Amino acid sequence: MAKQKEIELDGAQALIKTLDSLGVEYVFGYSGGAALPIFDALETVESNMKFVLTRHEQGACHMADGYARATGKPAVVLVTSGPGAGNTITGIMTAQMDSVPMIIVTGQQVTWMLGKDAFQEADIFGITIPVVKHNYLVRETNDLPRVAKEAYHISTTGRPGPVLIDVPKNISQSAFTADFEDELAAELYLPGYKPEKALDVDEVSIEEAARLLNLAKKPLILAGHGAMIAGAESELMEMANKLECPVTMTLLGKGVFPESHPLSLGMLGMHGTAYANKAVCECDLIFNIGSRFDDRIIGQADKFGAQAKIIHVDIDIAEMGKMIVPDVEVVGDAKAVLQKLLPLVEKADHADWLEHLNGYKKKFPLGYKKQGGLRMQQVLDEIHDLTDGNAIISTDVGQHQMWAAQFYTNDASFKWLSSGGAGTMGFGFPAAIGAQFACPDETVISVSGDGGFQMTLCELATAVIHKLPIKILVLNNHYLGMVRQWQELFFDNRESGVDLEGNPDFVKLAEAYGAKGINIKRPADVRKKLQEALDYNDGPVVINAECIKTDNVFPMIPAGAALEDMLIEPPKYKMEKPVGST
Amino acid sequence: MSRTITTTDEKPAIRPDLIGGHTLSMFVNNQPGVLMRICQIFARRAYNIDSLVVSQGRDPRFSRLTLGISGDPAGLSQIILQCDKLIDVIHCFEHTPDDSVTREMALVKVGVDGGEKRTEVLQIVEHFGGKTVDMSEGSMIVRVEGASDKVDAAIRLLTNYDIIETVRTGKVVMARGEQST
Numbered sequence: 001m002a003k004q005k006e007i008e009l010d011g012a013q014a015l016i017k018t019l020d021s022l023g024v025e026y027v028f029g030y031s032g033g034a035a036l037p038i039f040d041a042l043e044t045v046e047s048n049m050k051f052v053l054t055r056h057e058q059g060a061c062h063m064a065d066g067y068a069r070a071t072g073k074p075a076v077v078l079v080t081s082g083p084g085a086g087n088t089i090t091g092i093m094t095a096q097m098d099s100v101p102m103i104i105v106t107g108q109q110v111t112w113m114l115g116k117d118a119f120q121e122a123d124i125f126g127i128t129i130p131v132v133k134h135n136y137l138v139r140e141t142n143d144l145p146r147v148a149k150e151a152y153h154i155s156t157t158g159r160p161g162p163v164l165i166d167v168p169k170n171i172s173q174s175a176f177t178a179d180f181e182d183e184l185a186a187e188l189y190l191p192g193y194k195p196e197k198a199l200d201v202d203e204v205s206i207e208e209a210a211r212l213l214n215l216a217k218k219p220l221i222l223a224g225h226g227a228m229i230a231g232a233e234s235e236l237m238e239m240a241n242k243l244e245c246p247v248t249m250t251l252l253g254k255g256v257f258p259e260s261h262p263l264s265l266g267m268l269g270m271h272g273t274a275y276a277n278k279a280v281c282e283c284d285l286i287f288n289i290g291s292r293f294d295d296r297i298i299g300q301a302d303k304f305g306a307q308a309k310i311i312h313v314d315i316d317i318a319e320m321g322k323m324i325v326p327d328v329e330v331v332g333d334a335k336a337v338l339q340k341l342l343p344l345v346e347k348a349d350h351a352d353w354l355e356h357l358n359g360y361k362k363k364f365p366l367g368y369k370k371q372g373g374l375r376m377q378q379v380l381d382e383i384h385d386l387t388d389g390n391a392i393i394s395t396d397v398g399q400h401q402m403w404a405a406q407f408y409t410n411d412a413s414f415k416w417l418s419s420g421g422a423g424t425m426g427f428g429f430p431a432a433i434g435a436q437f438a439c440p441d442e443t444v445i446s447v448s449g450d451g452g453f454q455m456t457l458c459e460l461a462t463a464v465i466h467k468l469p470i471k472i473l474v475l476n477n478h479y480l481g482m483v484r485q486w487q488e489l490f491f492d493n494r495e496s497g498v499d500l501e502g503n504p505d506f507v508k509l510a511e512a513y514g515a516k517g518i519n520i521k522r523p524a525d526v527r528k529k530l531q532e533a534l535d536y537n538d539g540p541v542v543i544n545a546e547c548i549k550t551d552n553v554f555p556m557i558p559a560g561a562a563l564e565d566m567l568i569e570p571p572k573y574k575m576e577k578p579v580g581s582t
Numbered sequence: 583m584s585r586t587i588t589t590t591d592e593k594p595a596i597r598p599d600l601i602g603g604h605t606l607s608m609f610v611n612n613q614p615g616v617l618m619r620i621c622q623i624f625a626r627r628a629y630n631i632d633s634l635v636v637s638q639g640r641d642p643r644f645s646r647l648t649l650g651i652s653g654d655p656a657g658l659s660q661i662i663l664q665c666d667k668l669i670d671v672i673h674c675f676e677h678t679p680d681d682s683v684t685r686e687m688a689l690v691k692v693g694v695d696g697g698e699k700r701t702e703v704l705q706i707v708e709h710f711g712g713k714t715v716d717m718s719e720g721s722m723i724v725r726v727e728g729a730s731d732k733v734d735a736a737i738r739l740l741t742n743y744d745i746i747e748t749v750r751t752g753k754v755v756m757a758r759g760e761q762s763t
Contacts, residue, residue: 129619130626134669137615154669192611192672318663 011141012041012172014180015105018148020047021184024076024103026067026437027051028060032080034120035107037173039078049076052437052466055458057084059430061091062456064102066394066431069417070438072229074101074155081107082120085166086127090424092162093131097421098252099225101160103151104132110170111139125166133161141174145183153188158195159316160229198315201332201340208328209287209311210344216285216309218353219245222268222297225252225420226290226315227334228413233257235338236289242342244350246357248276250291252420255410260389265357266366266409269297271402274364274555277563279357280305289313290334293323294421295559295580303562313337364555364568366406373548374523376400376475380407382526383445383473386534391415391443391471394431396452397423399481402553404447426455429472433459436468443471443534450476450503460513463540471533472515472542474506477549485552490577510542520545603632604658605677605684605755607763608647611670612638620647620671623664629653633686633752644672646763648684648754650730675763677755682763686753687727689715690737693744694722703743710736721746 009017015038019027027049031039042051054060057079064075079085085106095102108114109121125137134154136147144167151163213219221243227236233256240247240263247257248265259266268276280286286305290313291297298304301323312319312326313334320329330337368377380403383391393408394417395401401418410416417435419427432446453474463470480498487495507517516536520529520543533541556567560580610616617636624631633650651658658676665674677684694700700722707714707724710732716723726736730753737748757763 125615126618129615130622190669193669316667318660318667320663322660 009176009180010037010041010172011144011167011174011176012037013045014141014176014183015144015148015167015172016041016045016047016049017180018145018184019076019103019152020045020049022149022152024049024074024152026064026075026434027078028054028063028067028075028434029078030054030057030060030080030084032084032107032120034081034109034169035078035084037169038105038107038167051078052462054430055461056456057087058091058426059433059456059459059462061088061095061102061104062424062427062430063434063437063459063462065091065095065100065427066417066434067438068095068100068102068434069431070392070414070435072414074103074152075434077102077104079104079106080120081109081124082122084120085122085124089128089131090422092128092164094419094422094424094427095162096131096133098419099160099229100162101155102162103148103155104162104164106164106166107172108137108166108168111168112170114168124164128164131162132164135164135166137166138168138171141171141176142178142183144171144176145180146186146188149184150188150190154190154193158193158198159226198331198333199336201330201337205328205330206337206340207344209313209330210341212285212309212311212328213243213287213341214346214348217350218283219243219285219287219350220279220283220308221245221247221257222250222286222288222291223247223253223256224250224289224291226313228253228256228290230290230315230334230336232289232335232338233413235335235342238342239338239345242345243348244354245287245348246279246354248272248279250294250297250420251405251418252416253291254405254416255413258411259409260411263354265361267405269294270299270557270559271406271553271555272297273366273406274566274568275357275360277555277557277566278360278364281307281564282356283308286310287313288326289338290315292316292319295323298323298563299557299565300560300562303564370523374521374526374545375551376403376477376545376547377407378523379473379475379520379526379530379545379547380404380447383530384408386527386530387443387445391445392417392432392435392439394418394428394435394444394446396425396428396448397482398425398449398452399477399485399551399553400447400449400475402482408447425452427452429453430456430459432470432472433463433468436470437466444468445471445473447473447475449481450474450478450500450506451480453506454503457509460510460515460540460542464514467539469537470540472540474542474544475547476503476506476544477547477551478503479549481551482553484550486582488550488552489571489575490558492574506542506544510540515539516541518543603650603652604655605682605753606649606651606662606665606674607677607755607757608649608665608674609639609672609763610645610647611672612643612645613670616645616670617647619668620665623661623668624651627653627657627661629657629661633750635752635754648752650753673762675757677757677763681761682755682757684729684753684755685727686730686733686751687725688733688737688748688750689723689725690740690748691721691723691746692740693720693746695720699743703740706736706739712736
């Protein structure tokens with residue numbers, strides 16, 4: 001006799017129960033026809049998951065992304081088929097480029113209509129293959145718990161990334177006929193996926209890395225997002241202190257080592273600090289812990305760290321030699337690698353090297369002019385001061401992002417949420433919403449330009465409804481500033497497609513959504529107005545800072561140029577067009 | 583004789599790119615979409631897949647792929663790592679002629695309008711250990727198999743006759759000795 005089941009489930013309910021059992025806390029989404037059964041299951045299944053209705057599917061992805069970057073845990077994005085699924089692409093790509101865990105559930109047309117150009121049918125499985133860690137098109141209702149468990153496992157282990165589950169409507173609304181508890185308890189079988197290998201680090205490579213570290217006279221640690229994901233902060237600190245080794249961080253690594261620490265050189269790369277880039281040029285060893293040698297930091301690859309031996313620690317073996325061929329490859333989890341290395345590394349004295357770099361810090365500090373109007377740098381500098389550098393900051397991409405990276409220094413992990421690899425405009429504000437849901441007691445500041453904010457500002461409704469006290473800093477220069485900077489430097493100042501004439505009145509816009517709006521126009525008002533925004537906690541506040549229109553970010557390494565060709569201040573001569581892309 | 587088949591491979595079917603090319607084998611999940619994931623890795627990096635053989639493994643949950651690849655050798659190790667990274671790829675290896683055997687088969691349809699030509703073609707086929715698998719008044723289909731260069735050589739000789747079309751299976755590879763493929 002067949003086993004009597006206690007509860008009758010449909011596929012959608014089995015899916016929601018599984019996601020709940022995995023510990024998913026938030027579902028960000030937007031409903032639609034093909035996802036109806038799954039949305040219904042959110043109502044009929046008792047779960048701890050909270051659903052947040054966004055105003056656009058891209059916003060849902062960035063919210064899940066911001067949530068994950070602030071917590072290290074994935075959230076679920078739930079959208080419908082066709083355009084709903086299509087609107088998630090930029091959000092998924094952003095997460096994939098920056099190794100952020102995320103589970104995207106898309107509704108889909110019924111299976112017998114697939115491939116027939118049915119209403120709101122899109123081959124989202126095929127479309128998303130290049131931008132996901134893995135994806136599924138579910139064809140059996142009883143597969144749903146297994147697929148959801150696999151998706152969660154794949155998304156969160158090894159090098160994290162987004163995993164998409166496409167669920168046709170007939171699959172989600174059919175009866176779940178297997179034993180749910182058995183399916184939930186079943187062991188995963190993924191013969192092509194072995195993330196546990198990251199903890200089993202090759203001893204020979206460890207010994208070779210230790211040998212180079214002990215020989216180095218001018219070592220430099222380059223800490224990336226991988227060190228943060230691995231939770232290697234304390235090992236990194238111990239290593240830096242033991243080696244007396246300066247530490248520079250990538251954009252996404254900001255905070256994994258305290259930027260206020262004397263050994264910190266801040267961010268390196270295209271708009272990194274002059275002293276970090278000079279350290280790369282002059283060091284005799286680059287100890288890369290969890291960075292993928294992004295083109296923004298290496299510039300011209302064959303000149304990167306030309307005088308240095310290179311140790312590359314990465315959990316993803318495919319990163320080895322992709323951009324830079326290292327002298328020693330150490331494949332593994334950054335924390336596990338550092339734990340194995342620490343006992344093999346001798347206490348070192350690099351006082352001369354540090355003294356030399358301190359000279360650069362004094363000679364080339366980050367700064368900005370205090371005259372000539374309101375500058376974005378001042379706004380960021382002052383909000384850093386007012387929040388003691390403890391706020392969670394999210395950004396878009398462009399000038400505001402680079403200035404925020406320079407002037408909002410971080411001392412802790414998971415507080416800097418910025419679209420690095422993808423460079424996604426419109427990321428910052430929805431990411432801040434996700435982060436504020438994740439960390440209700442923290443100050444969350446969304447930093448964006450007037451361009452990026454307008455790409456996802458419809459999420460003001462989401463923030464208002466949930467009374468999220470996000471400080472939305474719109475650094476408004478009425479321009480796509482970074483593109484304009486390039487046109488000024490490399491295209492004879494011919495402005496093309498960068499003037500954002502027609503911007504709305506952001507204060508009135510905020511008020512129209514039921515949010516608070518504040519204008520900042522004069523440098524002398526910045527502190528007072530920012531304090532007013534920080535003191536307002538009844539909901540989101542949009543701070544529109546009217547900044548000077550034509551400021552430029554320095555230091556700057558033109559794309560594809562060598563780090564030694566860094567511009568520390570505006571050039572006095574006409575520059576060649578750079579070979580690299582943007 | 584009137585020919586009704588139009589073909590694009592009337593030129594000699596010699597592929598020098600394959601001679602210096604690379605042979606990859608993959609052991610993958612036997613599921614829809616797996617091939618798409620793999621092909622995208624090659625296409626994105628401007629690598630051409632010259633030959634591709636896919637077949638179900640002895641365990642039907644898995645499939646075997648053999649790929650003949652041409653492209654910048656410097657990027658090939660990156661491609662192998664990216665393929666290996668796919669969840670659906672159990673493993674991906676590159677094989678050299680020293681550590682593996684490769685075989686492929688070609689069917690060649692040759693137009694023969696007289697007995698003399700037919701005899702010559704049969705002699706060539708016999709030399710290469712091939713077989714005649716179809717014969718009609720005006721044409722014959724011959725089968726040649728072996729390492730890719732042997733198949734190339736046979737086709738090269740047959741080019742002196744009236745080749746109507748050729749179809750090659752693409753090579754399959756197996757590692758020698760105890761090594762797994």
